[in-house]
Structures are given as structure tokens and as C-alpha cells.
Amino acid sequence: MVEVSAPCGECGKSVCSGDEFCEACGGKVSPELKKALSDRFEASHIDFAGHGKSAQSTIGGLSVLFALGGVAFFFITKSNNGDALAKLTGVGDGELLAQAVAGASTVGELRGALEREPYQILGLNLFLALAMLVLWMWSKRSLLPAIITALGIYVAVIVAGALYEPKSLLQGVIVKVVVILALAKGVRAALASRRLELAR
Secondary structure, X not given: OOOOEEEOOOOOOEEEOOOOEOOOOOOEOOHHHHHHHHHHHHHHHHHHHHHHHXXXXXXXXXXXXXXXXXXXXXXXXXHHHHHHHHHOOOOOOOOEEEEEEOOEEEHHHHHHHHHHHHHHHHHHHHHHHHHHHHHHHHHOOOHHHHHHHHHHHHHHXXXXXXXXXXXXXXXXXXXXXXXXXXXXXXXHHXXXXXXXXXXX
């Protein structure tokens, strides 16, 4: 529940909104103090109402970022892998690699992995963008479950990627931390919005 208070005019102790008398000294709460408490209560409602929009904006913004980031990373990875593929030109697919690279032991397997990687990155980011878009629409009806689900999906994708390829955990670590912090902030905002609803 949203609670606001102001000092009692008689003893200076806190008087809460809705109080008729000061709990400390028993003095009657003046009309002026009631008005001040009412104004503070309304201001806190307006402040907390902004939290709901903040949480929704976080999910919607992430949907856009994943879509744009996916396209950008697709072209960056395709360009980088194109250089690596150029070095493999003329080498037979059956040739064994000196050491396994990304789980590939032959040139053919490595070539296939390099060709697939940009599309895998694009697919994953577009999946996340679509998931966040769906959650953004859901957040208009159920904000807190939507933002918690968004955080859960993102963390699950990171963990799954790390289990499949441990080195991926460190790739784009700054972006991952920023996204997790943004979602965590969104959860806090949704909780604040929920408290506002309960206070009504």
C-alpha cells in the first residue's frame, strides 16, 4: 500500500494519510494537514503510475533492440566468417583440422558451421524480438508476469547458450548485463505499479 506521512502540527511526530488524530500526542489532524497529506498521496499515485509505463517500455524497447541487433550481428558475423571461409578455399571437405574448432573436426564441418552461424544468430535474435513483442502486448493486461517472463526467457537463452558453447557466455557480456539490469529494473517498476493498484 502507498503510504504518505507528514509531521504533526502539535508534536512533530509522523501523521499518516487517513489519520484523524496523531497517534503520538492524540492531537486532532488539522484540515490543512489533511489537505497536505491528500496532495502527497495523489502525487505518489502519479509517480507510481509512471512505473507501469516504464516496465512496458523496457519490454517494447528490447523487442526493437533484438530485431535491429540481430540484423546488425548477422552482417558482422557474415563478414567475419567470410574471411575465414576464404582461407578454406581450395581445401577439401574431408581434410582433418589440426585441432577441433567449434566442435568441427574436418574442414567440411567447419565450413558448414561458419556458413550457418550468421543465420543462427539472426534467428535467435528475431525469436527474442518476437517473444518480447508478444510479452509487451501481454504486459498491457498483466504487467508483472510479463516482465518476469521476459527476464526468465532472456536468462534461459544465455544459460542454454553457455551450456552449448561455454565461450558464448563472455561474448557480448556488457550487452547481456545491460539487458538483465534493464529487465530487473522493469520488474521493480512493475512491483511498484502493483503496489499502487493494491493501494487503490
